[in-house]
Amino acid sequence: MNTLIAIAGLGIICLIAEIFNLRKAIVPVTIIGLLAVLGLNVAEYNELTQLAPGSKRAFYNNMVVSDFYGVAFSGLFIVLTIFLVALSPDFHKERKAKLSDFVAIKLFLLAGAIAMVSFGNLAMFFLGIEVLSIALYVLAASEPKNIKSNEAGMKYFLMGAFASGILLFGIALIYGATGSFDTSAIFDVAITGNEPEWFFIGIVMLTVGLLFKIAAVPFHFWAPDVYEGSPALTTATMSTLAKIAAMAAFFKLMRSMNYQVPGSYITIISIVAILSMTIGNLTALKQTNVKRMLAFSGISHAGFMLMVFFNPPAMGDILFYYAAAYAIAGIAAFAVVLYVCGNKGNEEIHNFNGLGKNNPLMAAVLTCALLSMGGIPILSGFFAKFFLFNEVLHTGHIAIVIVAVINSIISIGYYFKLILAMYTQDATGEKQPVPIMYGAVAVISILINIAIGLYPSVLLDLL
Amino acid sequence: MNVSIILIILLAGALVTYLAGNKWASKAAVLFSIAAFAATIGVTISYSNGEATSFIFHWLKSPNVFLAFQSDGLSLSMLLLTTALTPIILFSSLGNTFKNAKSFYALILFMAFAMAGAFISVDGFVYYIFWELALIPIYFIALVWGSGDSESRKKAVVKFFIYTFAGSLFMLVSFLYLYQKTGSFLSVHLYKAFLTPKEQLFVSLGFFLAYAIKIPVIPFHTWQANVYQKAPSAGTMLLSGIMLKMAIFSIVRWQLPIAPLAAKELMNVFIGLCIAGVIYGSVLALKQKDIKKLFAYSSLAHVGLIAAGTYTLTLDGLRGAFLQMIAHGFVVVGLFFAAEIIARRFETGKIEEMGGIRSQSPKFTSMFMILVLASVALPGTFNFIGEFELLYSLYQLDIWLAVLGGTTIILGAFYMLRMFQQVMLGEQNARAFADVTFGEGAVFVAIIAVLLFFGLYPKPIVDFITPELETILASINRFNLAR
Numbered sequence: 001m002n003t004l005i006a007i008a009g010l011g012i013i014c015l016i017a018e019i020f021n022l023r024k025a026i027v028p029v030t031i032i033g034l035l036a037v038l039g040l041n042v043a044e045y046n047e048l049t050q051l052a053p054g055s056k057r058a059f060y061n062n063m064v065v066s067d068f069y070g071v072a073f074s075g076l077f078i079v080l081t082i083f084l085v086a087l088s089p090d091f092h093k094e095r096k097a098k099l100s101d102f103v104a105i106k107l108f109l110l111a112g113a114i115a116m117v118s119f120g121n122l123a124m125f126f127l128g129i130e131v132l133s134i135a136l137y138v139l140a141a142s143e144p145k146n147i148k149s150n151e152a153g154m155k156y157f158l159m160g161a162f163a164s165g166i167l168l169f170g171i172a173l174i175y176g177a178t179g180s181f182d183t184s185a186i187f188d189v190a191i192t193g194n195e196p197e198w199f200f201i202g203i204v205m206l207t208v209g210l211l212f213k214i215a216a217v218p219f220h221f222w223a224p225d226v227y228e229g230s231p232a233l234t235t236a237t238m239s240t241l242a243k244i245a246a247m248a249a250f251f252k253l254m255r256s257m258n259y260q261v262p263g264s265y266i267t268i269i270s271i272v273a274i275l276s277m278t279i280g281n282l283t284a285l286k287q288t289n290v291k292r293m294l295a296f297s298g299i300s301h302a303g304f305m306l307m308v309f310f311n312p313p314a315m316g317d318i319l320f321y322y323a324a325a326y327a328i329a330g331i332a333a334f335a336v337v338l339y340v341c342g343n344k345g346n347e348e349i350h351n352f353n354g355l356g357k358n359n360p361l362m363a364a365v366l367t368c369a370l371l372s373m374g375g376i377p378i379l380s381g382f383f384a385k386f387f388l389f390n391e392v393l394h395t396g397h398i399a400i401v402i403v404a405v406i407n408s409i410i411s412i413g414y415y416f417k418l419i420l421a422m423y424t425q426d427a428t429g430e431k432q433p434v435p436i437m438y439g440a441v442a443v444i445s446i447l448i449n450i451a452i453g454l455y456p457s458v459l460l461d462l463l
Numbered sequence: 464m465n466v467s468i469i470l471i472i473l474l475a476g477a478l479v480t481y482l483a484g485n486k487w488a489s490k491a492a493v494l495f496s497i498a499a500f501a502a503t504i505g506v507t508i509s510y511s512n513g514e515a516t517s518f519i520f521h522w523l524k525s526p527n528v529f530l531a532f533q534s535d536g537l538s539l540s541m542l543l544l545t546t547a548l549t550p551i552i553l554f555s556s557l558g559n560t561f562k563n564a565k566s567f568y569a570l571i572l573f574m575a576f577a578m579a580g581a582f583i584s585v586d587g588f589v590y591y592i593f594w595e596l597a598l599i600p601i602y603f604i605a606l607v608w609g610s611g612d613s614e615s616r617k618k619a620v621v622k623f624f625i626y627t628f629a630g631s632l633f634m635l636v637s638f639l640y641l642y643q644k645t646g647s648f649l650s651v652h653l654y655k656a657f658l659t660p661k662e663q664l665f666v667s668l669g670f671f672l673a674y675a676i677k678i679p680v681i682p683f684h685t686w687q688a689n690v691y692q693k694a695p696s697a698g699t700m701l702l703s704g705i706m707l708k709m710a711i712f713s714i715v716r717w718q719l720p721i722a723p724l725a726a727k728e729l730m731n732v733f734i735g736l737c738i739a740g741v742i743y744g745s746v747l748a749l750k751q752k753d754i755k756k757l758f759a760y761s762s763l764a765h766v767g768l769i770a771a772g773t774y775t776l777t778l779d780g781l782r783g784a785f786l787q788m789i790a791h792g793f794v795v796v797g798l799f800f801a802a803e804i805i806a807r808r809f810e811t812g813k814i815e816e817m818g819g820i821r822s823q824s825p826k827f828t829s830m831f832m833i834l835v836l837a838s839v840a841l842p843g844t845f846n847f848i849g850e851f852e853l854l855y856s857l858y859q860l861d862i863w864l865a866v867l868g869g870t871t872i873i874l875g876a877f878y879m880l881r882m883f884q885q886v887m888l889g890e891q892n893a894r895a896f897a898d899v900t901f902g903e904g905a906v907f908v909a910i911i912a913v914l915l916f917f918g919l920y921p922k923p924i925v926d927f928i929t930p931e932l933e934t935i936l937a938s939i940n941r942f943n944l945a946r
Contacts, residue, residue: 356607360566371599376595376598376599377591377592377596378592378596382592386635387526389636389639390642393636393639393640393643394643398640401636402636405632405633405636406629409628409629409632412625412628413621413625416621416624416625420617420621423603423607424606424607424613424617456523457523457525460525
């Protein structure tokens with residue numbers, strides 16, 4: 001709860017700093033502030049460990065609930081935001097005047113994300129998802145002179161608003177069925193087994209809304225265009241922070257309201273997962289734009305993450321680990337993409353030609369990040385897939401594991417397209433120096449990625 | 464001496480080599496590889512004296528994973544092969560200059576590290592990690608430092624990567640399934656697993672896919688010849704000398720003892736595919752015009768026979784496979800090195816452009832001759848012992864299998880000697896062929912010494928590996944006792 005208030009406060013401080021002409025201090029202060037918030041978050045975690053296992057702390061009539069799941073994900077979101085904020089000054093160096101806006105919006109986005117994993121009430125959940133989404137609409141359209149950015153913002157807003165509508169309809173139906181917005185009250189009704197039919201219609205509508213937010217097939221059509229059109233840093237935010245926030249909220253929602261998942265729901269989720277993995281990967285193979293490629297790769301990863309629904313009670317930690325591995329690798333990859341394509345105006349693969357010679361360090365970071373997403377040991381992406389497959393096999397779904405394995409193989413095809421460009425093609429452009437923040441974020445995030453690969457229990461034991 | 468020390472030396476070697484800079488990289492790499500070899504001998508001596516050399520550490524609680532490195536006759540013999548060939552391979556590439564040499568030599572050491580890890584790990588999960596890790600360095604070695612047109616090289620190397628990665632993932636699924644059944648990845652526990660015949664079938668096929676692609680067995684061999692030809696010779700040597708042995712070793716270590724019923728059930732299929740590879744490789748080798756491709760197909764044939772031997776599930780077959788793996792490792796490295804020496808001087812791989820080297824370089828000619836004869840399993844060489852035992856194990860099953868498998872020797876003698884004739888004999892070549900340098904000669908002498916010594920006196924190796932093979936056979940036959 002404290003973290004949520006502190007982050008919102010930090011965002012406001014950012015805006016005020018601009019008024020008092022303290023522009024240079026914004027990013028350092030924000031990063032230090034976020035580190036302090038991370039400290040608060042850890043303190044909150046420690047408080048929880050002193051309670052009896054499985055208990056939660058509720059605030060404001062159960063509006064906000066802090067449990068291990070929520071606090072762990074909050075910590076991950078804060079770390080990701082630190083990276084994203086650290087990348088901002090170099091990315092926005094031509095529009096310094098707006099820097100405070102960009103940073104503040106990212107902080108509000110973070111507040112939304114945290115609300116999405118620590119809600120105890122559907123109203124709070126909806127508030128969180130809207131705060132996150134509106135921040136993203138603004139960021140997507142934040143280059144007013146670039147027509148593609150306008151297009152991205154418009155598309156994302158229209159589609160997102162539509163999804164929010166469906167979501168809200170679902171919430172209304174659930175309220176009608178159970179008489180409450182409180183997730184624990186809804187849960188109490190749901191386990192009695194005599195809830196009216198429209199309860200399930202409500203659940204399905206919630207599912208549709210959230211599948212849209214995580215860009216799972218067949219609700220993924222917005223993702224490639226929006227990812228491509230948005231400024232690269234916004235794409236990085238969407239594909240890492242926003243995606244895993246939506247996924248974490250989805251999982252929390254279903255786990256807290258729909259404990260005994262009916263078989264037909266599992267069937268739907270497995271079909272969506274298989275479609276997301278396969279279509280995401282197959283389409284990614286054909287892309288020549290790195291941002292589009294990463295968008296489709298994100299779709300396929302959403303499919304992988306959906307497999308946690310086979311056994312929700314046991315898979316919270318697996319989802320957390322997978323999300324962390326995926327998002328941290330994504331940050332590392334985007335730091336390099338920002339460096340390479342910063343002043344090129346597009347993100348075509350040929351921009352990466354010869355990076356292996358021009359800048360071996362950044363090329364190595366991008367290689368590691370892509371290998372992690374592809375699932376090659378010793379990077380954490382491999383362990384994430386391994387833990388996931390292990391648990392899914394435990395539930396007896398062998399067929400979907402085989403499909404996932406085949407998809408891992410396909411994904412190697414497009415990840416390697418980029419690696420090949422870096423190491424086998426000759427450089428076309430001039431060698432450019434690496435902005436220090438890009439380099440630092442890239443290296444630190446890839447080191448974190450390797451570290452959580454070597455010590456996966458650090459994250460797994462959090463939940 | 465603890466066996467994990469070898470891994471530490473090789474990994475540290477890779478790091479130091481990279482940091483040493485382009486000028487000193489090769490020397491640092493050779494130094495560390497020799498240190499690793501010395502350490503391996505130290506471990507082998509400790510092991511023979513009955514000291515505890517294995518290493519175990521509980522790495523992950525859930526899932527239950529141990530960093531477990533075991534030294535026994537099998538793993539140590541393969542470890543010796545790896546650490547003995549690594550300095551030879553490094554030594555053989557000293558004559559070339561590489562762009563960005565520090566990365567090149569560091570990658571070779573890193574690959575040796577990964578392969579050594581795969582040989583000594585007895586925890587399936589850790590083993591899988593090492594198995595996959597070995598893929599990354601060879602990918603970059605073949606891609607960045609390979610020869611020929613970059614587009615076609617890229618295609619060949621990516622195909623290789625995707626093939627092997629695909630195979631390995633199915634192996635991972637098999638391991639995961641076994642973990643669900645037994646709650647452990649440790650080989651000691653997996654050897655005791657009693658799976659139903661149907662379960663064994665799927666587990667065994669998962670393993671087979673991974674190994675068949677890496678060995679390679681027909682019909683999974685299509686990546687091989689192109690990659691062997693296009694990789695730099697150090698990469699080809701690593702692939703053919705050590706990496707494919709990793710797969711055959713894994714058949715004996717994992718596939719057979721874990722799922723013996725399936726191995727018996729599918730014995731005809733497995734052996735049939737392997738023998739088909741023998742004939743196919745031999746016939747294609749007859750038609751090759753490129754010397755490295757010829758060696759690649761000949762390797763396909765020899766390796767097919769080794770794999771066939773393991774699938775006979777007899778002591779002779781398994782032992783022959785290990786002996787022949789070591790012998791083949793040395794011979795194939797020697798042959799590719801010979802091809803590299805010719806390529807350095809003539810700058811071609813085409814057999815028809817060679818010829819008449821004998822009169823210019825008698826020393827090279829005689830060394831090459833010995834390697835060719837060893838490759839066709841002439842009695843007195845190590846390869847003869849291995850191939851003989853392999854063919855004998857096939858004969859125990861069916862005489863026709865032995866006859867078909869024997870084509871590797873008959874056809875091998877034909878195409879290898881014809882190749883020798885075309886490359887070395889004939890009228891003196893117009894281009895100058897400098898005699899072998901001291902360094903190049905030393906590599907040949909070391910290889911030939913090993914081949915001849917163990918060819919005449921194989922007892923030390925046989926005694927070293929047989930007890931362990933017998934325990935593996937006991938695991939394979941555990942279902943017979945249960946009934």
